[in-house]
Amino acid sequence: MDDCYIPAYNPVLILVLSGKRKSGKDFVAELLKERMGIQKSVIIRLSGPLKEQYAKEHQLDYSRLLDATEYKEFYRTDMILWGEEIRRKNPGYFCYHALLQQNADKKPVWIVSDARRKTDITFFRTNYPCATKTVRVSATLETRKSRGWVFTPGVDDVESECGLDDVQDWDFVIKNDGDDILLNDGIQPILDLGVKRISLDNV
Numbered sequence: 407m408d409d410c411y412i413p414a415y416n417p418v419l420i421l422v423l424s425g426k427r428k429s430g431k432d433f434v435a436e437l438l439k440e441r442m443g444i445q446k447s448v449i450i451r452l453s454g455p456l457k458e459q460y461a462k463e464h465q466l467d468y469s470r471l472l473d474a475t476e477y478k479e480f481y482r483t484d485m486i487l488w489g490e491e492i493r494r495k496n497p498g499y500f501c502y503h504a505l506l507q508q509n510a511d512k513k514p515v516w517i518v519s520d521a522r523r524k525t526d527i528t529f530f531r532t533n534y535p536c537a538t539k540t541v542r543v544s545a546t547l548e549t550r551k552s553r554g555w556v557f558t559p560g561v562d563d564v565e566s567e568c569g570l571d572d573v574q575d576w577d578f579v580i581k582n583d584g585d586d587i588l589l590n591d592g593i594q595p596i597l598d599l600g601v602k603r604i605s606l607d608n609v
């Protein structure tokens with residue numbers, strides 16, 4: 407595969423989501439896609455190419471690595487270490503391949519559901535400076551525990567989970583603690599921005 411592929415097409419908005427485990431990144435990404443419209447938005451999972459390659463090399467079931475099951479949790483630690491090794495050689499590797507793999511250039515709004523490192527954010531800010539907006543999905547420890555989170559050494563104390571902990575300058579913060587009103591309050595300004603940019607693009 408080409409290690410330096412960037413789609414020539416410029417989306418009007420790239421939402422780069424991040425958050426702690428079980429904060430609800432996937433849930434919020436799906437909600438944003440649904441509300442933005444499936445014709446207008448696409449979810450890009452940076453973990454997609456990593457899981458695909460990892461599954462191939464280890465003869466595992468790729469589709470089961472994508473969902474929120476114990477199967478994924480079982481392989482998570484090893485997958486993280488394997489991915490770090492590749493990233494050490496090329497920090498943008500999985501971002502490039504996520505765009506390649508997921509036909510990102512078909513929709514005006516890209517929802518990147520799982521940024522974990524500063525290099526992930528840098529990749530989008532560097533290649534798409536105007537379109538990129540960062541979104542932090544936050545949930546309390548209590549909420550995350552209620553969704554099945556348990557502290558796991560080698561997962562919760564490494565860069566893939568803590569690499570963005572000290573970032574403060576999020577463009578948007580979404581509180582996802584089970585209160586639908588707060589959740590909608592967090593999502594609405596993002597949807598408004600998306601609608602505005604899409605309509606300007608169509609003038």
Ligand SMILES: Nc1ncnc2c1ncn2[C@@H]1O[C@H](COP(=O)(O)OP(=O)(O)OP(=O)(O)O)[C@@H](O)[C@H]1O
Nearest residue numbers: 425426427428429430431432433434474553582584
């Ligand atoms: N607002 C919500 N209302 C109802 N269920 C939710 C909400 N947010 C998250 N969940 C549920 O909590 C669980 C964890 O959410 P999700 O998989 O989106 O988290 P995540 O941050 O992507 O986790 P991970 O980092 O482990 O992949 C899922 O079962 C999801 O459906």
